[in-house]
Amino acid sequence: MPRLYSDILLDHFRKPRNQGSLSAPAISYEEFNPLCGDRIRIEVELSGDVISAARFQGDGCAISIAAASMLTEMIVGLRIGDDVSNDDLVSALRSDIPPARKKCALLPLEALRAGFERYRPRHSGRK
Template identity: 30%
Template structure:
């Protein structure tokens, strides 16, 4: 597949998650809640997760911002459901490495739609948009483990 076709496909995946976000909303039960914002561009996100027996049972998000930040939040909440806390944190590290253009172990997790965000690494100003929800998830899980 040509680079142009791959870029188009990735754009379509990002726009699908932006226009049809997965896991949008709030959890009502006892949840872990983290709010973060990116003052540089105005993106803001609230991540809520229900953690049981060291596993992310479910995750939801609310927020407002650019297509990249909201699509990334949608993808992240899908990806971490069912993972052990330590696995979710490892996935977040892999995502961060991918955003920074670093090598990462592609065999550790099936990133699925998340790979569509790889192109963001070419635009350093947009990396914070893509990582906002992931940083919120990391912050919450790290605080919860203490």
């Protein structure tokens, strides 16, 4: 059985990857968890419709920060709208996340999905 806070989760929490912001993100969206006050912003840079860079900023628990950090690594190279599934992100954390904390892990993913939904290409004829 995986540990509650796996080494990889703790590593991403202590040394978050891709934390910060992008100078001209195509997508930038902040999701908020009203139950605990945590907020995670995900920013994405596109090259055509492929994600070329991703950053996050946030104020949250170890699970949401680690999940955001991992997500920014997982999505580079994906096409816009490509879905990372809930299970993919949760299993990447390799931790025994209790049911009440699943929403912490999924907060960055919800920010990404909401960002995708709101995305309108700047030059609509390009596609």
